[in-house]
Amino acid sequence: MTLVRTTFGRRAFIKRVGLASGGLMIGFSWLAACKDATPEEVVMMPDEWFEMNGFLKIGDNGMVTIMSPNPEIGQNVKTSMPMIVAEELDTDWDNVIVEQAPLNTELYTRQLAGGSQSIRQGWEGLRMAGATARHMLKEAAANLWQVPVAEITTAAGILTHQASGNTAHYGEMASAAAMLEVPEEVEMKDSKDFSIIGTSRKNVDGKKIVTGKPLFGLDTYKEGMLVAMIVHPPAFGMRFKSMDADSVKNMPGIKDVFTIDTYTDGTRKSFADIATFNKKVAIVGETTWQVMQAKKALAVTWEDSPDDSFEIDMFGRIMKTEYPSGKESSQSHALKMAEIGSKKGNVVRKDGNVDKAFKKAAKVLERSYSCPFLAHNTMEPMNFYANVTSDHAELIGPVQTPEFMEQSVAARLGLTLEQVDIHMTRMGGGFGRRLYGHFLTEAAVISQTMQKPIKLVYTREDDMTFGNYRPSYYVTYKAGLDENNQLIAFQVRAGGIPESPLFANRFPAGAVENYQAEEFTIKSNVSVGAWRAPRSNFIAGAEQSFLDELAELAEKDPIDFRLELFDKAIKKPVGENNDYEAERYAGVLKLVREKSGWGRTREGVHRGVAAYYCHNSYVAQVLDIVKKNGVPKIENVCSAVDCGIVVNPDAAANMVEGGVVDGIGHAMYSSVTFNDGEPQQRNFDSYRLIRHGEAPRKQEVHFVKNDIDPTGLGEPPLPPVMGALANALYKANGKRYYHQPFMSNKPLLG
Amino acid sequence: MATYELKINGNTHSVDVDPSTPILWVLRDHLQLVGTKFGCGISQCGACTIHVEGSATRSCQIPVSSIGNKKITTIEGLSKNGDHPVQQAWLEHDVPQCGYCQAGQIMTAAALLDSNPNPTDEDIEATMSGNICRCGTYTRIKAAIKTAAKSGSLS
Structure with a gap:
C-alpha cells in the first residue's frame, strides 16, 4: 500500500x-x-x-x-x-x-x-x-x-x-x-x-449496443425538435456567393433556409476550431428525408475564395495558418512533394556527419514513400443537438473536445460558460474527427437563429468532403552500411501537405552515429486535422518498410537487425532527447519473435515484421500472408504490446485488433484525391474501406507483463502494422510497396 | 404524403409520410426506432440493415411505398430480451468498440445463420462484406458468428 x-x-x-x-x-x-x-x-x-x-x-x-x-x-x-x-x-x-x-x-x-x-x-x-x-x-x-x-x-x-x-x-x-x-x-x-x-x-454498454438502444448523438430526439442540414462549398478554394432559397422554402416540411458563419470575426479559436468552409447554408425542416430533398434541390452559386488565414490559440501560443487561394489537384500535390522532397530540407536534428559517412559507406540505400489524404469516416456522421435560448444553450452529441468547444461556442453565441451545458453521447467513432467540433457550433448557431431546438445531421457526403483530413505525406530515407554491414549513416527527409510527419528524435535516432533529420512543408487550402495516430500513421510504416529493406541489404534477419540497433541505443545512445526507451522497444520485438514463432518457415506463408513506439506505448507485429489462387490473404497477425499495466485485457486486445484492421485497411485501400479542389471521393462507393473478407482471418495479442503505470491503446497498434503489411507483401509478391494506398499496385487481398 | 400501415417487430404502425421516404427514416424519425443506423444512404455500409420477410435488407434504399404488407424486423425486435444467439455471442466476444455499426452487423449475421446455420469462413466473409466496421472488429465478428452457429439454438 x-x-x-x-x-x-x-x-x-x-x-x-x-x-x-x-x-x-x-x-x-x-x-x-x-x-x-x-x-x-x-x-x-x-x-x-x-x-x-x-x-x-x-x-x-x-x-x-x-x-x-x-x-x-x-x-x-x-x-x-x-x-x-x-x-x-x-x-x-x-x-x-x-x-x-x-x-x-x-x-x-x-x-x-x-x-x-x-x-x-x-x-x-x-x-x-x-x-x-x-x-x-x-x-x-x-x-x-x-x-x-x-x-x-x-x-x-x-x-x-x-x-x-x-x-x-x-x-x-x-x-x-x-x-x-x-x-x-x-x-x-x-x-x-x-x-x-x-x-x-x-463493455458496460454492450447490452444496449446489441439491442439497438438510443446511445449515440444521432439518436437524440426531443419533442418539438427540427432537423437541420448544411450545404458547404463543393471544393477547397471556393466559398459561398449566392443562392435561390425561395426555390426550396415551399418544399414539404421545410421551415427555413439561410447562411451561417461558424465563427464571426474576433472569436477566439482553439485547436478544436477549424478554418474549413466558414460560411455555409443551413436548411431546417421537420424530418431528415424532407431536408435531404431540399438540399438536393437547392441551387447555390459558389465563387473562388481569396488567400486566407486562420489564427488559433494553441494552449497560449497564437498560431497562424495560411490558406492560399486556388483549386488544387492530387497530381500537382504529388509533383510538388517529389520535387521539394528531393532538395535539402530544414535540418531538425544532426548527429555526427551523414554526408561524410555516406561517402565512406560500402552500400547505400535510398527510398521514397508517400501516402494520400485520408478522411476519418466515423460510421456515425457528424451531428449535434442544440437548444439555444437567450440565456442558455443545451448541447447534446458526440464531441471529443467538449471543454474546448464550450469556450468556443459560448463566445460565438454571446453566452457565459455557465450558460452552456454540453452532454456527451457515446460516439460512433472518433479517430480524431470529433476533436474539431465545428458541427456543435453550427448546430448552436442554427438553433439560435431558429429559436428552436434542432438536430444537425451531416450526410456521409457532407462529412467526407468537409476536409479535416489526414495530411498527405512524403518521406525519403537514405542509409549507409559499412563493409561489415553495420549501419553508419541514416538520413530522413520528411514533409507533406501542409505539415511534416517527422519525429526527429524517434528510433533509429540514438542508435546511429551519423544521423540527420530534415523536414519540409507545402502550403495548401485543403484542411487537415489529427487522424488516429497523427504523423505516426504514415511515418511508422515507411520507416519499418525501409528498415526491412535495409536489413535485407545488410544480409540480416529483420528482427536481429533492429535488436542490434536497440542494443546500441541501450549501451551507448547517440545524442540527446531520444524519444523512446530502447529496452521496452526491444522487449516487444522479442515477445513477438517468441509468440509468432519467428524464424520457423512454413510452406506458403509469407511473413512481415514491424515495431513502433508512439503515444507512450510500444507495439510489434508479425503479419502472415498466404496466397490463394495467386491472391494474398492475411492469415494471422500476431501483436506484442507494452502499455504498462493492462486495465481490461480482453477489451485492450480488441483495441489492438481494431488498430491492426484499421492500419491494414488504410494502407491498402483508402485515399482522398482532388481535382480542381474537389474531393473525388464522396461516399463508400468511391472511398474504399477495408471489408470483412480482407481482414485478417485470425489475430493474437500478447501483452508485456510489468508494473509500469498504464498508457493508452487507441492509437499505438495502428502505425506499425502498415509496415508489417508492406514487408509481408514483399515476401509474397517479390515487390516492395512504397506508395499508399498499396491497392493502386493491385495486390488485392482476398 | 400518404398513410402506410407498417408491420414492424410484430406490431402495426401507422405513418403519414412522403411515399419516397426510405424505411430507414420512417423508423428513425417517425417511430423513434433508432437502433437502425444511418451510415451512407447509398446501400454501401450496411449500418441500416433490417429484415424484410426475414431477408437482410438495406433500409436506406427501400421507399416506404414499396413495402406493402411485408414484415419488417429491426434490431429492437430481433429478440424479446436481447437474447438472440447472435446477440448473446456478440456479448460473449465483447465485439463492439464504438458500436455504431453493430446493429447492422448483427442483423446481417442473424439472416445469414437463418439460411445457413453452419457457415464457412468464406460464407461469412462473402455475406458480411457489405457491412463496414470502421473500428475494425471483423476478427471478433467472425468469431462471434461461429459461436452463435455452434450454440445450436437457432431456429
Missing part, C-alpha cells in the same frame, strides 16, 4: 456547495436519467444515493454509481476508467453502474478523447477517487464501531473489523461517510493486490 496526498484533482472530491447543508442525499434519479435501464438494474436500485465525490456515489443498498469522465469513442474508457475507480474503492464490479459524466470543468480534469491519453492521464485521479471514498467509508465504520480505522479492512464492498467481528456493506456506511471531511492522505493499493484491474470486464 502506498500513502498518497489527495492533491490530484482534489476539487473533484469536495462536494458541491448546497449539497453539504441539505443532508447528503442528492436529488438524483437514475431511472429518470436513463430510461432504458434493464430489468435487473431496476430491481437493484437503492432508495437513496450518497455522493462520495465527483466520481462516485453509493446507494443505501451498496450499489455504486461511477461517473466516467471522458468521452467514449469506442476506446472503451466508459468501462476501463470506472474499473480503476472500483478497484481502489474495493467494491464488487457486479454492483457498479456506470454513467457518462457531463462536461464539468469544476469536477474533472481533461475531459478529452485524444492522443491515447485518457487512461494514462486519468490513472492517478481515478484511483484517488476510489481510494478516498474507501477511506471515508472505513472512517465512518471506525466511528460507529469505536475501533481504530487502521484495523478495518475492505473487500468487495464489505467493511470488516476482525477483532470485534463487526461487518457492514458500503451502503450501510455511505450516509455517515459522505458527511466526513475529505482525508488529507489516502492509501492506494499495490498492483499485486488488484482484483478488478487486470481482469477482463465486458
